[in-house]
Amino acid sequence: MTARLLAVAAAHARIMARRRSAVALLALLPLAFYGALYRHSPNAVAVGGVASAFSAGGAAIFSMLPARGADQRLSLAGYRPGLLIAGRLVVLEATSLAISLITAAVMIAGTGPAHPREVFAGVILTGLAAVPLGLALGALLPRELEAVLVLIGIVGVQVTAKPDTVISAVLPFHDARQLLDAAVSTPAAVWPRLAVTAAYAAALAVVSWIAWARQGIALRR
Amino acid sequence: MRVARARNQLRSRSTTSPSSACPEGYPEIAAQPSAAPAASPAPLLTVTGLAKSYRRRPVLRDVSLQAWPGQVLAITGENGSGKTTLLRICAGLEAPGAGTVRRGAAAGYCPQQPALFDLLTPAEHIGLFAAGRDGAAAEVRDLLDSLGLPLAGRALVRDLSGGARQKLSLALALIGQPRLLLLDEPYQGFDHGSYLDFWQRARGWRDEGRAVVVVTHLLTELDRADQVIELRAPAPAPARDPAPE
Numbered sequence: 269m270t271a272r273l274l275a276v277a278a279a280h281a282r283i284m285a286r287r288r289s290a291v292a293l294l295a296l297l298p299l300a301f302y303g304a305l306y307r308h309s310p311n312a313v314a315v316g317g318v319a320s321a322f323s324a325g326g327a328a329i330f331s332m333l334p335a336r337g338a339d340q341r342l343s344l345a346g347y348r349p350g351l352l353i354a355g356r357l358v359v360l361e362a363t364s365l366a367i368s369l370i371t372a373a374v375m376i377a378g379t380g381p382a383h384p385r386e387v388f389a390g391v392i393l394t395g396l397a398a399v400p401l402g403l404a405l406g407a408l409l410p411r412e413l414e415a416v417l418v419l420i421g422i423v424g425v426q427v428t429a430k431p432d433t434v435i436s437a438v439l440p441f442h443d444a445r446q447l448l449d450a451a452v453s454t455p456a457a458v459w460p461r462l463a464v465t466a467a468y469a470a471a472l473a474v475v476s477w478i479a480w481a482r483q484g485i486a487l488r489r
Numbered sequence: 490m491r492v493a494r495a496r497n498q499l500r501s502r503s504t505t506s507p508s509s510a511c512p513e514g515y516p517e518i519a520a521q522p523s524a525a526p527a528a529s530p531a532p533l534l535t536v537t538g539l540a541k542s543y544r545r546r547p548v549l550r551d552v553s554l555q556a557w558p559g560q561v562l563a564i565t566g567e568n569g570s571g572k573t574t575l576l577r578i579c580a581g582l583e584a585p586g587a588g589t590v591r592r593g594a595a596a597g598y599c600p601q602q603p604a605l606f607d608l609l610t611p612a613e614h615i616g617l618f619a620a621g622r623d624g625a626a627a628e629v630r631d632l633l634d635s636l637g638l639p640l641a642g643r644a645l646v647r648d649l650s651g652g653a654r655q656k657l658s659l660a661l662a663l664i665g666q667p668r669l670l671l672l673d674e675p676y677q678g679f680d681h682g683s684y685l686d687f688w689q690r691a692r693g694w695r696d697e698g699r700a701v702v703v704v705t706h707l708l709t710e711l712d713r714a715d716q717v718i719e720l721r722a723p724a725p726a727p728a729r730d731p732a733p734e
Contacts, residue, residue: 271620272621279606279617336604337604338604341604341618344597345665346621347621
């Protein structure tokens with residue numbers, strides 16, 4: 269099982285490494301949001317941090333949907349759907365972590381927030397939830413356009429909704445957003461928010477696993 | 490009110506026993522299990538009463554067939570007759586609406602459109618698929634070599650020709666030496682030599698005791714098969730006369 273997981277992860281790592289221009293754009297996208305606001309808005313760090321969900325979630329969507337046929341063949345070749353999801357998850361979370369570190373470092377250098385630890389934590393938590401969200405959208409929705417539009421909607425609402433509203437609280441980046449807001453105001457507890465976001469991410473990963481399994485069914489002999 | 494229903498017709502003949510070929514006017518929706526070759530322990534594929542509809546449009550209805558070890562079974566029919574759907578159901582990639590599919594062995598499946606990763610090389614594909622099956626890739630490498638698809642290069646799948654992709658797709662179906670091969674027009678884009686090589690290999694797989702199920706459009710290929718199943722596109726059923734008022 270470990271060998272198969274490594275084989276899937278290695279394949280997706282190769283694919284990611286060969287998309288150099290896409291990876292560069294993924295890193296630049298949240299910085300573009302931050303750059304547009306950092307001189308004019310106190311929300312620049314929060315917007316830039318949550319916008320990293322566009323990158324991580326988008327990469328996950330485009331890792332899933334174009335590979336639906338190939339994954340079905342892999343399921344016939346002995347790979348369980350959970351392995352196919354887990355292999356992607358490992359690679360995309362690692363990519364997301366790298367993007368998060370770059371994003372957080374640039375925002376800290378640009379804004380000089382009072383609590384830089386919260387910036388790192390908030391951006392990393394955003395990526396932690398965004399990857400399984402993208403995987404779930406890719407597994408549930410039939411085409412890239414629909415999946416991307418839903419991702420834009422979720423992230424857009426999370427960015428624009430006031431943090432104390434119900435709609436904000438039920439979205440996956442709520443705790444990350446609270447940490448990013450706290451970075452420029454009063455410090456906030458990281459670990460409870462990490463636990464909530466990790467639980468949310470795990471639930472999304474399970475959803476994508478179940479949805480992928482339903483599409484890659486292999487009859488029992 | 491006119492009521493029209495689509496239905497499949499299924500015809501079967503055996504090229505190994507021409508005398509048993511069905512005459513014209515096969516019965517509609519006839520279940521035609523193929524004759525079991527002598528000394529065959531069990532069929533490698535048994536389809537019974539299979540039906541499938543998409544959004545209430547029947548694609549397959551009451552299809553039954555068997556594929557035995559040491560047999561090449563051709564599935565033919567016009568566009569829209571459900572050949573690809575039938576093979577996908579046999580492979581386990583779609584659930585049947587009704588009926589049962591039982592496979593007696595692991596199946597290798599080659600889809601009509603190569604489902605590959607554009608940014609991996611052929612060698613990386615083989616490594617990935619072989620890891621899933623714990624299968625030796627030597628036979629696959631040999632096949633790709635004979636089909637003229639080099640494995641040593643760094644060319645990505647996106648840079649390969651359509652024929653080369655199809656060769657790789659076929660090769661992946663063979664990893665692990667599955668005893669049941671489900672091949673959906675596996676030679677699309679092949680040059681003539683590769684096409685002939687495919688059929689020579691198909692005979693070899695049959696001689697090894699595998700069951701080879703091939704979807705094809707080409708009538709010229711039917712003589713290469715031991716058994717031919719013809720699916721017909723769902724045709725409107727005879728309209729019922731309006732009820733007398």
